[in-house]
Amino acid sequence: MSYVLSGHVRDEIEHWKARFPEGRQRSAVISALHAIQHENHGYVTAEQMNAVAEYLDLPTIQVYEVATFYSMFQTEEVGRHNVAICTNISCMLRGADDIVEHVESKLGITTGESTGDGRIYLKKEEECLAACCGAPMMMVDHKYHENLTTDQVDEILDGLD
């Protein structure tokens, strides 16, 4: 069974495709995968990658390469909310490790795992997200949360459906 791209995803791909010269549709792969991952609650499957390849008239391997290269794409099933705690230098100096430890024990998983109820995916490792001035920080479903305390983290995580 091949996967059918939704109207929204197709619009999104067309939007990005139009921004690149003709014949450079390969440049729209990243945006296409983002759109699909968003719709698919946080990860992309091989069938979906095939659908992107077919839509953009590319060999499938070229889509697989992109999807596996970038850490913002998940190629295995994960929890629907993506929680990425920055552990790079500024955040580390400001206590990121404690935040990670807190979240891990709160959710009962380690980084790179998802909760059993499929609610939260705790990203394996997150590098500097360019919000050092608000360290320590984490990104939840594309949204930045800065100057974190463990209480705030609890509140944010508990608020996820």
Place this chain on the structure above:
Amino acid sequence: MSDDIVNIEVDGEAVEARRGQMLIEVTDAVGAYVPRFCYHDKLSVAANCRMCLVEVEKVPKPMPACATPVGEGMKVFTKSPKAIAAQKATMEFLLINHPLDCPICDQGGECELQDLAIGYGRDVSRYNDGKRVVKDKDIGPLVSTDMTRCIHCTRCVRFGEEITGKPQLGTTDRGENMKIGTYVEQSVDHELSANIIDLCPVGALNNKPYRYSARAWEMAQHATVSPHDCVGSNLYAHVLRGTVKRIVPRANESINESWIADRDRYSYEAIYSGDRLMRPRVKENGAWRDVDWEGALAQAADVLKSADQDKVALIATPAVTVEEGHLLSQIADHLGTANIDHRVGRRDVSDQDNDPMYPSLGCSIAEIEQHDAILVAGSNVRAEAPIIAHRLRKAAVAGAAISFANSSVYEYLFDVANYLSGAGLVELLAGVAVAAADGNSLPDSVTELCDGVTASGAHKDVARSLAEADRAIVLLGNIAGRHASYTAVRALAAAIAELTGASFGGLSEGPNSAGACLAGVLPHRAQGGENRVTAGLDVASMLAQAMDAVVLVNVEPDADIHAATDAVARLAEQAFVVALTPFVSDALLEAADLLLPTGTFAETSGTYVNVEGTWQSFSGVASAVGEARPTWKVLRVLGNLVDAPGFDYVTSVDVRDEFVARLGEISTSNAYEASGRIAKVNGADAPANDIDIPLYSVDALVRRATALQLTDEAQRARAVSDG
């Protein structure tokens, strides 16, 4: 011009180079060796292995020779302490994750990594941490994988992108997790796919059927020529104590470059197939029994001698060598018969008097890519001649307009200008001919064929692209050659070429259609193309009449004969059928009365003339299997036994030399002149079921090569033919 030349210095020597050339091309040309892994002269520059670092004066860091264009006054040092230090440092890094399992690696002894590690590696590793391990992939029956050995040069990836146009291997993940693979398990299948074995500089991609069966240094390397298509790709056979262990390409820029088709590489498996006929056999009262060679040959000679001369038939295939053809046609002459033919695939011989002296491409193989427009008609060219298909792809990538006219649609891995299909070949070509005439008069031969035909937009596009090109050619393929109305097809294609100013040529069947024609393995022409006084019978007519004796020379009647239907049953009805054959099959057991075991291409010497007219001789590379004898020797003895004069050749070279001395001037002209107006084909335009022969069914060898038969391609073809 002088603007394009720059003067540089390589290791103190003044050298001229072309502006923009990469340093490594210049150092290679002057013989200043620079180590490399990722660079390959047939692939784009990736510059990712860094093994080729050299010192360039006034440049602070060592530069990759494969990706550094030359500039005026550049001074390059390939062996300075700085260059060597950089090369050694790269080597050390490359070996960090390499398993160093050379003792159990098939590549050992012929490995670029091993060689360079000896030249540039440290003798003791400074690396004490864990090495990465990469899971092996199953990429099909032809190529084995040991991916932990991979050094990520990406030659195999670029091969898929640039040479075949079907990228299946890629680099997934990144950093330490980066790996070469297909991501989703699939077999890497393209008719040239196994060339990645030779490209891979390490032991990551290897020859699967050959795996662990010999060591590079114990085998002898012998040159030979591919027997599977009209290209005649140059090969090396690697032979261990008389047994062919594997086949690799022998580079020849003007024919196969550095590539060979997968069937050229793996068909050797058939030499050792269980189907080999091990000794002569005779059928008596319906039962087969083994006989000795002497008795078998005497019986064959008796049958031939006592046959009525009009009732002797000699049938070969386009795989007959020049030498075999020469002997065969002399035997026919001596017996007084002209019933001799090699055109087992040709249904329509009505126009044979207008055939060229031998079928030719109309240009050299290398010239294909210099055309701006090409029309390929009646051809599944990727299956018929993979190397020609590759040249067509190169032309397309360089911007040529390649169009096809085929009843069926085949996949091509490049941008096709126009694909005419959905009708019979005659109908498609008539449309293009009308478009090409563009209101002017058509050659008289095709006026009736084009009567009432109107040209569609696509027909016009094709005609225009041929007419407007500086250099254009119309090529007919094997499907055209097997067409029931080949006369009409050829006349139309020739008319299109004439009207558009294109040249005209085609692919021929098997490795030696050209040589067989020259040798007179034809009912209407004697050696050298002379018309025979009385033409003999073509294949279909021979089978349709009652013969006293039929000789089949390496013909599998069930699979090779397309010129006639029910060939096996018709042969079975003949009085006596002698089959010279390497293989025994149910069909041969039914059709023949006497089986004489002959050697395959590997067990015989001979000569093929390819489709561009290049003569290529080869010697036998392997020991004979069972009591098989080279076909030319069997024919020599048979000739002697029927008292043909002059059959005292000692070697196949004597046979060839005699033939060449007798052969007058060879006309390479493809000019086609019809004998008159060709009648409408009325229904004979529908493609026959067996008109398109799949990639791995083309000949007796390929059909018996296990690895090829396991490919997805072969399985797909079987599924289609089974219904």
